[in-house]
Amino acid sequence: EEQKLERVRQQVRSFPDFPSPGINFRDITPLLKDPSAFCTAMDLMEAHVRKCFPRVDVIAGLDSRGFLFGPVLAQRLGIGFVLIRKKGKLPGPTESVSYSLEYGKAELEIQTDAVDAGQKVLIIDDLLATGGTLWAACQLMKKKGAEILECLVLIELTSLRGTEKLKSVPIYSLLQYD
Ligand code: PRP
Ligand code: HPA
Numbered sequence: 426e427e428q429k430l431e432r433v434r435q436q437v438r439s440f441p442d443f444p445s446p447g448i449n450f451r452d453i454t455p456l457l458k459d460p461s462a463f464c465t466a467m468d469l470m471e472a473h474v475r476k477c478f479p480r481v482d483v484i485a486g487l488d489s490r491g492f493l494f495g496p497v498l499a500q501r502l503g504i505g506f507v508l509i510r511k512k513g514k515l516p517g518p519t520e521s522v523s524y525s526l527e528y529g530k531a532e533l534e535i536q537t538d539a540v541d542a543g544q545k546v547l548i549i550d551d552l553l554a555t556g557g558t559l560w561a562a563c564q565l566m567k568k569k570g571a572e573i574l575e576c577l578v579l580i581e582l583t584s585l586r587g588t589e590k591l592k593s594v595p596i597y598s599l600l601q602y603d
Pocket of ligand 1: 553559
């Protein structure tokens with residue numbers, strides 16, 4: 426288990442001062458390029474979900490890097506995947522929630538028929554920073570009456586205290602960085 430996590434961690438690199446000064450950007454592209462390490466990351470996520478949740482109805486992934494992991498996990502679990510997108514990208518009836526970023530505001534959207542009330546949903550993204558994005562995703566799911574089992578991320582930036590913002594929702598991360 427620890428060795429598997431270490432293999433995954435080795436394929437995450439850091440870029441200081443991207444996209445702006447003071448930000449140490451955690452870059453997952455080496456992991457995606459290494460099929461064996463990527464598979465190990467998915468094995469760990471799958472094992473965690475199977476151990477903790479006997480029934481999951483749907484995986485909801487966040488635009489855009491949640492789309493890299495969510496569908497893979499959903500296929501492994503034999504369940505469906507739905508998209509939570511930035512505003513204006515999804516056709517048909519949608520519901521949206523606005524949320525605050527470090528600077529300004531943004532909006533996330535879901536198609537009205539993406540999930541049904543009472544469904545057990547796992548929300549997935551690549552990374553938890555301030556928690557604003559996952560918070561908005563949770564609001565969307567609550568609006569739909571879905572039951573949020575957990576938010577699952579590859580990486581948690583612990584010093585930004587995103588878990589505090591998401592207080593009532595359990596968070597699981599494979600890797601943690603300060
Ligand atoms: C990044 C990351 C998360 C979010 C985390 O996405 O992939 O979705 O920020 O930040 P938060 O916890 O402070 O909300 P970004 O908004 O850069 O969009 P992208 O995936 O389209 O690059
Ligand atoms: N890496 C990747 N995405 C991010 C980061 C980061 O450090 N912070 C917020 N989104």
